[in-house]
Amino acid sequence: MNRRPLILLSNDDGYMAPGILFLIEVLRPLGDLVVVAPNTGQSGMSAAITVKTPLLLNLVSKEEGLSVYRSTGTPVDCVKLAMNQVFTERKPDAAFSGINHGTNSSVAIHYSGTLGAVLEACMNGIPAVGFSLDNHSFDANFEPARAYMEKIAMAVLKNGLPEGYCLNVNIPAIPELKGIRLCRQARGRWIEEFDKRKHPQGGNYYWLTGNFHNDEPEAEDTDMFAMREGYISVVPSTIDMTAYSFMENMKSWNL
Amino acid sequence: MNRRPLILLSNDDGYMAPGILFLIEVLRPLGDLVVVAPNTGQSGMSAAITVKTPLLLNLVSKEEGLSVYRSTGTPVDCVKLAMNQVFTERKPDAAFSGINHGTNSSVAIHYSGTLGAVLEACMNGIPAVGFSLDNHSFDANFEPARAYMEKIAMAVLKNGLPEGYCLNVNIPAIPELKGIRLCRQARGRWIEEFDKRKHPQGGNYYWLTGNFHNDEPEAEDTDMFAMREGYISVVPSTIDMTAYSFMENMKSWNL
Numbered sequence: 001m002n003r004r005p006l007i008l009l010s011n012d013d014g015y016m017a018p019g020i021l022f023l024i025e026v027l028r029p030l031g032d033l034v035v036v037a038p039n040t041g042q043s044g045m046s047a048a049i050t051v052k053t054p055l056l057l058n059l060v061s062k063e064e065g066l067s068v069y070r071s072t073g074t075p076v077d078c079v080k081l082a083m084n085q086v087f088t089e090r091k092p093d094a095a096f097s098g099i100n101h102g103t104n105s106s107v108a109i110h111y112s113g114t115l116g117a118v119l120e121a122c123m124n125g126i127p128a129v130g131f132s133l134d135n136h137s138f139d140a141n142f143e144p145a146r147a148y149m150e151k152i153a154m155a156v157l158k159n160g161l162p163e164g165y166c167l168n169v170n171i172p173a174i175p176e177l178k179g180i181r182l183c184r185q186a187r188g189r190w191i192e193e194f195d196k197r198k199h200p201q202g203g204n205y206y207w208l209t210g211n212f213h214n215d216e217p218e219a220e221d222t223d224m225f226a227m228r229e230g231y232i233s234v235v236p237s238t239i240d241m242t243a244y245s246f247m248e249n250m251k252s253w254n255l
Numbered sequence: 256m257n258r259r260p261l262i263l264l265s266n267d268d269g270y271m272a273p274g275i276l277f278l279i280e281v282l283r284p285l286g287d288l289v290v291v292a293p294n295t296g297q298s299g300m301s302a303a304i305t306v307k308t309p310l311l312l313n314l315v316s317k318e319e320g321l322s323v324y325r326s327t328g329t330p331v332d333c334v335k336l337a338m339n340q341v342f343t344e345r346k347p348d349a350a351f352s353g354i355n356h357g358t359n360s361s362v363a364i365h366y367s368g369t370l371g372a373v374l375e376a377c378m379n380g381i382p383a384v385g386f387s388l389d390n391h392s393f394d395a396n397f398e399p400a401r402a403y404m405e406k407i408a409m410a411v412l413k414n415g416l417p418e419g420y421c422l423n424v425n426i427p428a429i430p431e432l433k434g435i436r437l438c439r440q441a442r443g444r445w446i447e448e449f450d451k452r453k454h455p456q457g458g459n460y461y462w463l464t465g466n467f468h469n470d471e472p473e474a475e476d477t478d479m480f481a482m483r484e485g486y487i488s489v490v491p492s493t494i495d496m497t498a499y500s501f502m503e504n505m506k507s508w509n510l
Contacts, residue, residue, distance in 0.1 A: 046301035046331075047365045054452070054460040076301075076366070081461060084447045109496055110302045110374055111331070119365055123444045155508045164442065165498045180510040184497040187419065189378045192339045197309070205309040206336065236498040236505055241364055242439040243420045243493040250491055253410045255435040 004065075005031030005157050008087070008095040008121065010078045012042040012113025015060065015070045019099035022142040023131065026149050027096060028065065030157060034092070035068040036082035038075060038113075043102070045074045045113035047120065057081050075117035083124050094156055095121035098131035098169075099142055099149075105132075105170040105223040105233060106186040106214070118166050122239055127161035129153070134227060135173035145171045148180055148232050168235040170223055178230040185235050186222035187215040259320075260286030260412050263347040263376065265333045267297040267355065267368025270315065270325045274354035277397040278386065281404050282351060283320065285412060289347070290323040291337035293330060293368075298357070300329045300368035302375065312336050330372035338379050349411050350376035353386035353424075354397055354404075360387075360425040360478040360488060361441040361469070373421045377494055382416035384408070389482060390428035400426045403435055403487050423490040425478055433485040440490050441477035442470040 007027055011020045015037035027033055036057070050073050060068040069086060071078050075097065083091070100114040109115045114130045121128035131149060133140055152169060161167070168185075171177070195207040214224050223233035262282055266275045270292035282288055291312070305328050315323040324341060326333050330352065338346070355369040364370045369385050376383035386404060388395055407424060416422070423440075426432070450462040469479050478488035 041307070044304040044306045046303040046371065048301040048303040049299040049366050050463060051299045052296070054462045055449075056454075056458075056460055058458070077463065080445075080447045080463065080465075081449065084449050085451070085461070107378055107494060110378075110494065111304050116301065123362055123365075125444075151510060155510060159508060162501060165501050168496075182502055182505055182510070184499065184502075185495050187495070189380075190335075192335045194310075194336065194339050196340070199311075203311070203313070205311055206340070207309045208305060208332065208335065210335075234505075234510060235496075236501045237496040238498040238501070239362060239365065239496075240440050240442070241423075241490075241492040241494075241496065243491040244439065246417060246420050246491045246493070247437055247439075250437055250489075253414060255406060255410060255437070255489065 005093040006090055007031040007033050008082055008092040009033055009035045010037045010075055010097045010117040011100065012038065012045060012075045013101055014038050014040045015068060017101065018138060019101050019142065023096060023099050026146055027153055030153055033066045034082065034086060036078045036086060037070060038078060039070045039072055042074055042113045044111050045116060046111050047076050047116035048074045050074060050077050055081065057085060075113040076120045079117050079120040092126055095126045095128040096131065096153065100132035101140055102136045103132050103134040103170050104130060104168060105227060106188045109168055109185065109237060115168060119239055122164065122166040125163055127156050129156055129167040129169055131169050131171065133171045133173055140173060144175055144177050148177060164239050166237050168237050170227055170233045172227045172230055174230055177232055181226040181231040181233055183223040183226050183233045183235050184221055186219065186224040188213055260348040261345055262286040262288050263337050263350040264288055264290040265292045265330055265352045265372040267293065267300060267330045269293050269295045270323060272356065273393060274356050274397065278351060278354050281401055282408055285408055288321045289337065289341060291333045291341060292325060293333060294325045294327055297329055297368045299366050300371060301366050302331050302371035303329045305329060305332050310336065312340060330368040331375045334372050334375040347381055350381045350383040351386065351408065355387035356395055357391045358387050358389040358425050359385065359423060360482060361443045364423055364440065364492060370423060374494055377419065377421040380418055382411050384411055384422040384424055386424045388426045388428055395428060399430055399432050403432060419494050421492050423492050425482055425488045427482045427485055429485055432487060436481040436486040436488055438478040438481050438488045438490050439476055441474065441479040443468055
């Protein structure tokens with residue numbers, strides 16, 4: 001019986017993105033890998049699911065220890081298809097998503113397709129981790145993160161994660177990383193600056209742009225602070241969004 | 256100076272959906288309304304944002320106390336456009352999304368476009384509420400919820416909500432509602448059952464279907480339990496997904 005860990009990989013940049021190719025390279029010694037990732041880029045797709053159109057799922061390649069599937073769906077669709085159509089005999093021992101080209105720290109966890117895949121795996125009871133590098137370019141250098149990613153992956157495979165919890169890992173794009181820090185999600189938001197342009201047929205159209213605003217740049221326990229200091233941030237995250245601390249207060253509303 | 260509350264409305268079923276028309280009817284006596292909602296249905300779009308194509312935003316109608324805009328974007332895009340292009344002089348006092356045709360209890364908060372709009376308003380510091388009715392049909396009866404929705408909306412306009420908190424309100428589709436209960440998000444997941452069909456050009460294609468599985472059907476403090484008992488569930492929710500309770504435990508990993 002094969003006791004090597006069985007590992008699901010996905011992302012939101014597409015199955016051929018350099019980030020997922022590097023992730024495959026890092027994880028390959030640790031287990032048998034099954035990639036189920038989108039055909040093309042799905043950045044900003046959050047935990048979106050495809051309800052109005054059917055999905056395609058195709059095997060791209062299969063060799064000892066590595067199968068690659070691509071799908072027309074979102075990152076969440078990919079994980080759903082993986083769990084239901086690919087892992088029919090044995091559930092994966094862990095799921096890893098990324099490496100995203102671009103950071104997903106702070107509230108970006110809500111918009112990110114990379115983290116959408118992580119949340120979906122988490123809902124399915126699979127210990128899941130999202131990796132993101134703070135560099136959007138195609139030729140970003142993932143190498144400095146290799147040893148740290150391996151360490152995190154091995155720890156997750158060894159310890160698992162309690163039901164409903166997952167990890168959001170963000171990596172500064174610098175040549176010499178200082179280490180890993182456990183953090184909380186920084187409070188912040190995008191200050192949207194739509195680029196408004198004249199439509200050739202009249203009226204306007206809008207490109208979403210915007211800059212991120214950190215509401216608490218000096219808070220040392222946040223992911224954004226850790227990254228600025230040169231550390232990889234690990235935010236243990238929960239799919240339970242209930243605001244328990246506010247519930248007591250709300251009772252006075254007498255609804 | 257106009258001191259009437261200024262209220263943003265959005266949804267994920269489109270600006271002409273019966274659910275948002277009913278919401279307009281309920282809220283109209285409470286303030287000046289600005290609807291910025293998608294052109295067409297965006298169910299399951301979660302907190303997705305549109306990064307690869309530009310967006311259109313068009314004024315549909317404008318009368319005393321009610322302006323309606325539609326956009327080609329997702330629910331989150333609609334809120335972003337509203338905050339940046341429509342509310343240029345005064346921020347809204349509250350935001351309401353829905354009424355969704357279909358429940359968004361438990362983990363559906365992660366997939367729901369209705370709640371995506373709520374999270375976005377919340378990130379922008381606006382007290383925000385998502386309303387969903389447990390009935391997918393076009394001619395769903397929203398009437399039994401009217402007085403309760405009014406009560407919740409008035410309470411939010413009076414009390415506000417602390418930064419980073421929002422409300423996820425789910426309404427059973429029954430003629431006689433018993434009242435309102437403050438709840439936590441039930442633990443559960445979709446048991447996906449893809450409908451696999453033969454593609455006319457060879458291979459397969461997959462329709463996402465699936466049934467929801469409640470992991471804790473007897474937990475009386477959950478939204479799903481409250482709804483089953485005939486109550487409207489209100490889950491105070493937070494955009495901070497950090498798993499604080501697990502952080503201490505994870506320190507033993509020595510990352």
